[in-house]
Amino acid sequence: MRGNLGAALFQIAIGIFAAAVFTADGQPRRAFAPADPSNPLRYLIPGEEFLPPAIAAQQADDFDNPAFALVETGERAWAAPEGTLGRSCRSCHGSGNRNGVRQAAATYPKYVSGLKEVITLTSRINLCRKGNLGADVLAEDSTPMLGMTAYLRWLARGIPETVDNTGPAAELFERGRALYQTKQGLLQLSCAQCHHERFGQKFGGDALSQGHPVAYPAYKTDQQRVITLHERFRMCNTLVRGKGQPDGSDDYIALELFLNWRSRNLPITAPGVRP
Amino acid sequence: MAKMQGRASLFLWAASLVVFSFSCAVDVSAAECKRKTAGYYLEYMNPDGPARLAFSLQSLPTPLTGKPGDIVRGREVLIDRQRGDCLSCHKISAVTTVADQGGIGPALDGIGSRYSEGQLRQILVDAKVYFPDAIMPPYYKSDSSEPSILNAAEVEDLIAYLKTLK
Numbered sequence: 017m018r019g020n021l022g023a024a025l026f027q028i029a030i031g032i033f034a035a036a037v038f039t040a041d042g043q044p045r046r047a048f049a050p051a052d053p054s055n056p057l058r059y060l061i062p063g064e065e066f067l068p069p070a071i072a073a074q075q076a077d078d079f080d081n082p083a084f085a086l087v088e089t090g091e092r093a094w095a096a097p098e099g100t101l102g103r104s105c106r107s108c109h110g111s112g113n114r115n116g117v118r119q120a121a122a123t124y125p126k127y128v129s130g131l132k133e134v135i136t137l138t139s140r141i142n143l144c145r146k147g148n149l150g151a152d153v154l155a156e157d158s159t160p161m162l163g164m165t166a167y168l169r170w171l172a173r174g175i176p177e178t179v180d181n182t183g184p185a186a187e188l189f190e191r192g193r194a195l196y197q198t199k200q201g202l203l204q205l206s207c208a209q210c211h212h213e214r215f216g217q218k219f220g221g222d223a224l225s226q227g228h229p230v231a232y233p234a235y236k237t238d239q240q241r242v243i244t245l246h247e248r249f250r251m252c253n254t255l256v257r258g259k260g261q262p263d264g265s266d267d268y269i270a271l272e273l274f275l276n277w278r279s280r281n282l283p284i285t286a287p288g289v290r291p
Numbered sequence: 292m293a294k295m296q297g298r299a300s301l302f303l304w305a306a307s308l309v310v311f312s313f314s315c316a317v318d319v320s321a322a323e324c325k326r327k328t329a330g331y332y333l334e335y336m337n338p339d340g341p342a343r344l345a346f347s348l349q350s351l352p353t354p355l356t357g358k359p360g361d362i363v364r365g366r367e368v369l370i371d372r373q374r375g376d377c378l379s380c381h382k383i384s385a386v387t388t389v390a391d392q393g394g395i396g397p398a399l400d401g402i403g404s405r406y407s408e409g410q411l412r413q414i415l416v417d418a419k420v421y422f423p424d425a426i427m428p429p430y431y432k433s434d435s436s437e438p439s440i441l442n443a444a445e446v447e448d449l450i451a452y453l454k455t456l457k
Contacts, residue, residue: 203428221391
């Protein structure tokens with residue numbers, strides 16, 4: 017009896033926090049309330065809601081998700097000693113749970129006071145590799161780096177995005193917000209014009225989503241490999257016939273910070289699968 | 292109890308439906324609505340619906356090259372991803388060779404009878420004259436210091452093709 021009442025109350029709670037929105041032909045879509053009233057989006061709709069259902073199902077199933085091999089690579093690397101100090105990540109962080117490492121991937125890009133800089137998850141991994149393992153720094157888009165980010169992001173699966181955009185991160189955040197509205201490329205389109213004003217509409221064969229970053233790194237089916245979030249930015253730059261930037265550029269970190277704030281409250285779903 | 296649970300969720304769905312249908316019912320212009328709902332309502336505004344016919348009289352009646360374009364080349368420019376790439380945003384049922392056609396702009400079926408040649412030229416050069424908040428890209432810049440997506444001959448070829456869409 018109480019269980020049932022609990023369930024009913026739970027459903028009501030879900031109804032408040034995760035309302036359904038409807039498409040033109042009356043199909044419901046899952047949606048979450050943004051964490052901040054100042055978020056320009058009224059509802060956060062996960063990217064999976066705009067995918068062909070078969071691809072969304074593939075993402076949700078670890079055995080079917082092609083990016084999962086990379087998660088396993090990362091998991092093995094986590095426990096394998098490397099570098100001159102004879103340690104592995106696990107020596108200090110335990111089996112992916114201690115020191116808050118499970119949640120960590122939902123909080124980046126993050127301001128690090130020691131560096132006086134906002135850094136991405138990949139930079140954080142490299143910091144630990146250099147300082148705590150005595151190992152070499154990995155390239156942003158190298159397979160071992162993709163493996164480690166995929167593993168850490170997968171650990172955070174289901175945890176709501178909670179990036180901090182205040183204090184010392186505010187300046188970079190504002191830069192990201194401005195970039196998001198800047199018209200770019202020969203077509204002179206801003207990120208907002210596609211992902212804010214026109215999501216749900218079709219651009220070529222793809223339905224435009226709200227452009228949330230929570231599923232990255234993600235397996236791109238047409239290229240049969242896993243791509244970073246910054247590579248997705250480059251693809252969008254190419255769509256408007258503009259110039260892309262390398263992974264880890266200041267502009268891309270600013271955009272990543274703004275996008276993560278914009279999706280605050282959406283659960284992490286990495287590693288994603290995309291057509 | 293299960294029934295109550297069912298009712299509760301039914302109520303919620305109905306409530307969100309109501310909220311959504313009324314969030315823009317009382318008002319005004321589509322542009323206003325777009326700003327208010329940050330895009331959610333756009334899904335209901337079928338871009339292929341009633342054509343957004345331009346009422347402005349401004350048009351560019353003279354061919355940019357001084358002579359009419361070529362229909363066959365125009366179709367190629369339209370499809371080519373590196374040049375026109377019009378089908379990323381528009382649908383044209385007459386083009387059956389391209390499967391993935393977009394829905395950001397209105398369908399261009401019958402566009403040749405909706406607009407005069409001069410109006411089509413105006414839309415390709417600068418659509419903002421008709422649609423002030425247009426995201427339809429400006430395809431031609433006569434000032435050589437600015438990058439132009441298409442050259443004058445390509446624009447004329449495109450217009451020749453668009454005129455055949457009756």
